[in-house]
Amino acid sequence: xxxxxxRKRPGTLPGRFGRLMTExxxxxxxxxxxxxxxxxxVIGLPMVKAxxxxxxxxxxxxxxxxxxxxxxxxxxxxxxxxxxGAVLRSALYMLGTVAGSIALALSAALLTRxxxxxxxxxxxxxxxxxxxxxxxxxxxWGVMYDGNFGxxxxxxxxxxxxxGRDWLIDRQTALPALILAQVWNEFPVAYIFFLAGLHSIPDxxxxxxxxxxxxxxAQFRFITLPQxxxxxxxxxxxxxxxxxxxxxxxxxxxxxxxxxxTETLTVLTYNTAFRTLDFSYSxxxxxxxxxxxxxxxxxxxxxxxxxxxxxxGAV
Amino acid sequence: MADVTFKxxxxxxxxxxxxxxxxxxxADGELVVFVGPSGCGKSTLLRMLAGLEENxxxxxxxxxxxVNGLPPKDRDIAMVFQxxxxxxxxxxxENIGFPLRMQGLTAAERKKHVVRAAELLGLExxxxxxPRELSGGQRQRVAMGRAIVREPRAFLFDEPLSNLDAAxxxxxxxxxxxxxxxxxxxxxxxxxxxxxxxxxADRIVVLRDGRVEQIGTPEDVYRRPASTFVAGFIGSPPxxxxxxxxxxxxxxxxxxxxxxxxxxxxxxxxxxxSSGQHITLGVRPENLVLVSPAGKQELxxxxxxxxxxxxxxxxxxxxGGLQLVSSIWGEEAPLIGNMVGVEIRAGExxxxxxxxxxxxxxxxxxxxxxxxxxx
Amino acid sequence: MTSPRRRRLDSVxxxxxxxxxxxxxxxxxxxxxxxxxxxxxxxxxxxxxxxxLVPAEVTxxxxxxxxxxxxxxxxxxxxxxVAAASSFLSLAFGTSCGYALSRLRFxxxxxxxxxxxxxxxxxxxxxxxxxxxxxxxxxxxxxxxxMVLGHVSLVAPLAIWMAKGFFDSIxxxxxxxxxxDGCTRLSAYxxxxxxxxxxxxxxxxxxxxxxxxxxxxFAKTLINSQALWTAATGISSFRGEYFTLHELQMAAALTFxxxxxxxxxxxxxxxxxxxxxxxxx
Numbered sequence: 001x002x003x004x005x006x007r008k009r010p011g012t013l014p015g016r017f018g019r020l021m022t023e024x025x026x027x028x029x030x031x032x033x034x035x036x037x038x039x040x041x042v043i044g045l046p047m048v049k050a051x052x053x054x055x056x057x058x059x060x061x062x063x064x065x066x067x068x069x070x071x072x073x074x075x076x077x078x079x080x081x082x083x084x085g086a087v088l089r090s091a092l093y094m095l096g097t098v099a100g101s102i103a104l105a106l107s108a109a110l111l112t113r114x115x116x117x118x119x120x121x122x123x124x125x126x127x128x129x130x131x132x133x134x135x136x137x138x139x140x141w142g143v144m145y146d147g148n149f150g151x152x153x154x155x156x157x158x159x160x161x162x163x164g165r166d167w168l169i170d171r172q173t174a175l176p177a178l179i180l181a182q183v184w185n186e187f188p189v190a191y192i193f194f195l196a197g198l199h200s201i202p203d204x205x206x207x208x209x210x211x212x213x214x215x216x217x218a219q220f221r222f223i224t225l226p227q228x229x230x231x232x233x234x235x236x237x238x239x240x241x242x243x244x245x246x247x248x249x250x251x252x253x254x255x256x257x258x259x260x261x262t263e264t265l266t267v268l269t270y271n272t273a274f275r276t277l278d279f280s281y282s283x284x285x286x287x288x289x290x291x292x293x294x295x296x297x298x299x300x301x302x303x304x305x306x307x308x309x310x311x312x313g314a315v
Numbered sequence: 316m317a318d319v320t321f322k323x324x325x326x327x328x329x330x331x332x333x334x335x336x337x338x339x340x341x342a343d344g345e346l347v348v349f350v351g352p353s354g355c356g357k358s359t360l361l362r363m364l365a366g367l368e369e370n371x372x373x374x375x376x377x378x379x380x381x382v383n384g385l386p387p388k389d390r391d392i393a394m395v396f397q398x399x400x401x402x403x404x405x406x407x408x409e410n411i412g413f414p415l416r417m418q419g420l421t422a423a424e425r426k427k428h429v430v431r432a433a434e435l436l437g438l439e440x441x442x443x444x445x446p447r448e449l450s451g452g453q454r455q456r457v458a459m460g461r462a463i464v465r466e467p468r469a470f471l472f473d474e475p476l477s478n479l480d481a482a483x484x485x486x487x488x489x490x491x492x493x494x495x496x497x498x499x500x501x502x503x504x505x506x507x508x509x510x511x512x513x514x515x516a517d518r519i520v521v522l523r524d525g526r527v528e529q530i531g532t533p534e535d536v537y538r539r540p541a542s543t544f545v546a547g548f549i550g551s552p553p554x555x556x557x558x559x560x561x562x563x564x565x566x567x568x569x570x571x572x573x574x575x576x577x578x579x580x581x582x583x584x585x586x587x588x589s590s591g592q593h594i595t596l597g598v599r600p601e602n603l604v605l606v607s608p609a610g611k612q613e614l615x616x617x618x619x620x621x622x623x624x625x626x627x628x629x630x631x632x633x634x635g636g637l638q639l640v641s642s643i644w645g646e647e648a649p650l651i652g653n654m655v656g657v658e659i660r661a662g663e664x665x666x667x668x669x670x671x672x673x674x675x676x677x678x679x680x681x682x683x684x685x686x687x688x689x690x
Numbered sequence: 691m692t693s694p695r696r697r698r699l700d701s702v703x704x705x706x707x708x709x710x711x712x713x714x715x716x717x718x719x720x721x722x723x724x725x726x727x728x729x730x731x732x733x734x735x736x737x738x739x740x741x742x743l744v745p746a747e748v749t750x751x752x753x754x755x756x757x758x759x760x761x762x763x764x765x766x767x768x769x770x771x772v773a774a775a776s777s778f779l780s781l782a783f784g785t786s787c788g789y790a791l792s793r794l795r796f797x798x799x800x801x802x803x804x805x806x807x808x809x810x811x812x813x814x815x816x817x818x819x820x821x822x823x824x825x826x827x828x829x830x831x832x833x834x835x836x837m838v839l840g841h842v843s844l845v846a847p848l849a850i851w852m853a854k855g856f857f858d859s860i861x862x863x864x865x866x867x868x869x870x871d872g873c874t875r876l877s878a879y880x881x882x883x884x885x886x887x888x889x890x891x892x893x894x895x896x897x898x899x900x901x902x903x904x905x906x907x908f909a910k911t912l913i914n915s916q917a918l919w920t921a922a923t924g925i926s927s928f929r930g931e932y933f934t935l936h937e938l939q940m941a942a943a944l945t946f947x948x949x950x951x952x953x954x955x956x957x958x959x960x961x962x963x964x965x966x967x968x969x970x971x
Contacts, residue, residue: 022874023386028794030876032802035787035850038779042821042843043809049820058823108719111712124958125716128723131954133904135922136943139929140726143936149738151725184722245813248906252926266815273819274911286816293812300811301804367866387869400867404885413881417872461871 047290053283060277073284083285085260086268087292089175093250093264094243096179097186101239102232104183105190110224113198123195130188138252141181142168145253168254171261178262181249186242190235197231198224230306237300244293265289316500317378317468318343319364325372326359326525333359334525336373341518346495346502350512351522352548357505360522361471364503366390377468388417393462394471397478399454401446401461407433408442411460418465432464435497436490452483459491463498472504476511488514509549513537521545543671546597552629554597554665555639561592570596574637578614580659585676586666597665600629603641605649606656614657621648632657726947730940737936752941762945764917765924769903772834772920776841777898780849781891783842788853789879793862803854810847817843818911825912832914840908845898852897856890857883896957900950921946 021030054073057065077083108126115122132140144151145167153164167177201224209219247266250256256263256271263271269289273282319341326334334356341347349357362368364375366387374381382390393414401410411432412425420428433439436456446454455475462470472491476484492515495502506512512519513533521528521536521544529541540546546554557580559572568588569579580596588594616632616639623629628648630641632655639657649655667673729737731748734755740746756762790796791803821840822831830836860883868878884891909920919927925942932938 022876025796027875028790028796031786031790031794031879035783035846036802038783038842039806039809039846042839042846043817046817046820046824046843049824050816053820053823104715104719107711108715111708111715115712120958122712122716124955125712125720127954127958128951129719131951132723132947133906133922133950135904135906135926136726136947137722139925139939139943140722142929143729143939144722144725146936149934149936151743184719241811245811247813247815248926252906252929266813269813269815269819270907270911273822279819279823282819286813286819289813289816294808297804297808297811301807362866365866365870367869386874387866388872388874390870392870394867394870396863396867398861398863400861400863402864402868402882402886413868414871417877461867 050283050286053280054287056280058279059281073281076281077284077288082260082263082268083265083288086263086265086285087288089262090244090264090266090292092175093179093182093246094240096176097182097243097246098236098239100179100183101187101190102235104187105194105235108187108191109194109198110220113195126191127188129184130186132185134185134246134248135252137181137185138249141177141184141249142253145177169258171258174254174258174262178250178253181253182243182246185249186239189242190239193231193235193238194228197228201227230303233303233306234300237296237303241293241296241300244289244296265292316343316466318345319469319501319503320376321360321364321373322376323373324360324363324370324375326356326363326368327371332525334363334370337522337525337527339520339527339530341501341503343501344499346492346504346515346517347520348512348516348518349503349505349520349522350507350509350548351528353507354524355522356525357507357522358473359525361394361473361503361505364390364469365392365394365471391468392471393465393467393469394473395455395458395462395475397474399446399458399475399478401454401457403446406443406445407438407449407457407460410446410457411438411464414461414465428464429460432460435463435494436460451479452487455479455487456490459494463494467500469501469503470498472502474506475504477506477508484511491515510551513549519549521548523548539673540597540665541673543595543597543667543673546665546667546673550599552600552640552642554599555603556667557596557598557637557639559594559596561588561590561594563590570594572637575635577635578637582666583662583664583676586674588666593669595667595671597667598639598659599663600640600642601644602660602663603639604658604660605630605632605641605643606658615654616657618649618651618653618655621651623648726940726944729936730944732937734935734937737940752937753945755938756941756945760924760942761916761919762921762924762942765919765921766945768834768918769920769922772837772841772909773899773902775838776902777845777849777895779838779842780845780898781895784846784849784894785853785884785887785891786879788850788855789857789883791850792854792857793865793883806847806850809843810851814844814907818907822911831912832918834918837909837912837918837920840912841902841905844905844908845901848901849894849898852894853887853890856887856894859890860886896953900953903950 021027055069055071057068057072059065105126112119112122112126129137147153147164147166147169150164150167152167156162156164165173167173205223205227206219209223214222245266246264247270250262250264250267251270254262256267265285266289269282269285272285273279276282319339321337321339324334324337325332337356337360339347349360351357359368363370364377364382366382366385366389370383374383376382377390377392402413405413408426408429412429415425415428429442430439433442436459438453438456438460441449441453441457446457449457458475475491476487479487488511491502491504504511504515513536516533518530518532519536520530521541523544529536529545531539531541536545536549540549543556547556557570557572557574559570559580561582562569562571562579564579564581567584568582568586568590570582572578572580582588582596614634616634618630619633619638620631621628626645628643630643630648632639632641634657641657665673728740728743728745730752731750732740732745732752733747733749734752736747791799791806818840821843825831825836825840828836830839864882864886865873865875865878868882869875873881904922905920906922906926909923910926913919913923916924925939925946928935928939928942
């Protein structure tokens with residue numbers, strides 16, 4: 001084989017430009033550019049637009065005010081009880097979904113971890129709600145919560161001292177009712193994590209504990225929980241993010257009502273834009289939401305790196 | 316085939332400098348082994364030669380071409396990786412034929428070369444299998460087949476045998492050596508295993524912390540190690556290194572070990588040491604002769620540990636705090652707890668100055684030694 | 691010390707207790723799905739008179755109504771088009787980006803990664819409001835193209851992040867070997883990395899498809915005409931329209947949820963084992 005033969009290769013771009021694009025810094029550009037351009041268009045541009053909107057006044061009620069730039073939306077945000085009420089409700093919603101999901105997922109994972117017979121079936125049962133779309137979750141729970149004919153009230157009829165009510169219309173129960181629907185829809189994510197976490201605890205630890213005469217509770221308290229602590233941290237943040245983002249369940253079931261009792265930050269952002277038609281203020285609320293989620297993402301990254309390094313040292 | 320030259324090669328990762336100006340000349344057709352403990356930079360050097368990493372200083376030449384900045388495909392080299400790096404989605408034949416496919420050879424031409432390479436390595440009956448269906452040794456052969464199927468200017472081996480079990484490792488070592496003899500090709504082989512280095516190499520490059528410690532034939536490196544580091548790294552059981560201070564004795568000089576100042580070792584007369592100098596005396600275990608029972612020898616030690624591999628035994632002795640290892644062949648090892656006499660075989664000592672650098676007779680005060688061998 | 695017999699009894703009791711727990715919790719968790727099916731199969735208007743937890747009379751009339759009197763088929767078809775197009779586009783653009791993030795060392799790589807993660811995790815409501823204004827200016831509002839683009843903003847970050855994960859699991863030495871064997875970086879990606887990532891790319895496509903299929907917010911905001919609605923928008927409208935006709939609502943919900951549930955059942959083993967091995971190390 002001669003050297004001249006070797007130099008000819010099929011499918012390569014010719015010349016210096018080809019070399020630049022297939023090997024050098026051009027290659028990184030070639031690989032990154034398409035995605036970055038698309039993301040720039042569908043995410044970057046809207047974010048810039050949101051910033052511009054938030055300093056502008058684009059609102060149906062005051063069409064003449066368009067073009068008056070300033071910090072007025074932010075000033076309004078600082079003293080807007082509706083906005084801070086929405087932040088509080090988002091926080092409650094996150095808290096409720098995190099606590100509920102973890103309790104449910106951990107119980108399910110502890111129960112099914114060592115199942116031998118019907119293993120796949122038992123896991124499937126706790127994963128299935130995950131595959132149900134949020135829209136469908138909203139419809140199903142809406143039907144079950146129905147004050148007149150809902151199955152929940154009808155089941156409660158058989159239990160003394162507890163009376164049914166119109167769960168989604170009652171100010172007291174609307175938010176918890178939504179939280180329950182969200183928990184049902186999203187706890188399987190935590191369940192998978194817990195199953196994986198429990199799976200990775202070496203059996204020797206439990207055997208050693210048994211030899212040291214630890215009972216079931218002591219094993220849970222001194223082995224399972226400490227071994228799961230990083231996973232729990234990851235799940236908490238993940239569920240917080242999911243709860244914070246949640247939109248369809250609240251929007252479809254209550255639209256933020258009754259009288260704003262379930263208006264979370266995402267729902268308020270949406271309603272401000274498409275009900276009140278104040279796009280500028282809505283964009284401002286959206287930016288507030290982005291800032292909150294950035295804090296959560298940073299927390300998530302921190303926990304993830306901790307979990308990586310921590311686990312490396314522990315096991 | 317071509318020679319390979321490293322000229323003042325440096326590598327920096329971020330702020331961390333891992334290769335500090337390495338110079339190596341490798342002749343055409345030579346089998347050179349880079350050896351050193353993990354983290355010494357041997358794999359980095361190889362990957363820089365391959366073009367998988369860029370050197371941040373100096374020059375690398377293949378033949379007369381400076382290959383700095385050239386992508387791997389244009390360097391015309393072949394490499395066998397530690398984890399074999401076989402393409403899992405291709406059959407053995409496709410794996411071996413891949414470099415030819417990239418050169419634009421037709422399927423028929425490729426087949427001819429692939430079959431020839433497979434015959435050379437005894438892989439004829441596995442050509443249609445996938446890597447996951449092969450044993451470790453067979454995978455290793457496929458990786459070698461992929462390297463030899465074209466005629467590269469140099470073959471690079473990055474710890475290719477370290478994933479194999481002991482018996483297979485010896486077998487494959489032999490095959491690499493035979494392959495080298497048959498192809499008469501320039502080969503660079505990286506390993507952390509000094510036995511592998513000793514048995515394979517025409518010349519050995521001992522590396523430490525990104526610097527060349529010594530370059531030489533296996534014989535050189537074993538008998539004339541440039542430093543205490545090389546002496547300690549090459550040889551098993553490892554050399555006895557006795558650090559101590561030079562003291563005058565009647566008519567000659569002696570070494571008083573730090574570990575037991577009550578002892579004195581005679582220093583050969585042809586070395587010019589000055590009294591009070593801190594030096595290291597090295598004795599290979601096979602040059603430490605046991606005389607049992609202890610008689611009129613000057614040195615006497617207690618047997619504290621003994622490891623026997625059948626024909627060879629490594630006996631650890633305690634000389635009042637100074638521990639020495641002696642290896643004995645074909646005789647029965649002494650019992651633990653016994654006192655035995657110890658003699659150093661005449662002339663078989665290595666001496667290192669306070670910097671750990673070996674000194675030759677009569678040149679103890681030399682200014683500077685160049686570690687690379689003379690041209 | 692307890693006697694061996696006593697201990698065996700204890701462990702049997704433990705097993706029974708556990709099994710009972712699983713069954714009880716499982717029933718509670720699966721009940722909404724079961725109830726959805728029960729109501730969907732009850733004749734229109736009769737679910738309110740159900741007196742037990744099993745259907746008194748099973749019928750498919752709700753589904754017939756759904757597909758004959760409402761454009762359910764049309765909406766499902768729209769959903770399929772949008773989901774396929776947006777996850778295909780996200781895959782096409784995201785794979786190479788994921789590869790670059792996994793393999794290449796370049797300035798700003800960490801920032802790109804965090805940005806991608808952040809966009810995936812921030813509320814979509816923050817994007818959709820400005821996107822609505824932009825699309826109104828570009829004339830993309832109320833078009834399928836606009837909705838596909840909107841869903842790309844949802845799916846692409848996911849695709850990039852997942853693709854990076856899959857490439858991370860392929861040993862980099864394989865591409866090193868390919869480059870030595872005569873490949874450029876680009877052809878090593880094409881001949882070696884991409885074929886090996888194929889199963890992962892299929893998984894990304896499915897995840898992307900499901901994400902788009904499930905989306906409610908973008909579909910609701912960016913589309914106005916009923917003819918262009920996706921199934922998610924379509925069935926959500928039933929809550930307002932048939933507020934008291936639970937049977938139709940549930941039939942629509944079931945129709946919408948079923949495809950994803952079937953995909954999940956088929957791929958269940960792989961999803962679970964993938965999550966068990968990959969997500970937490």
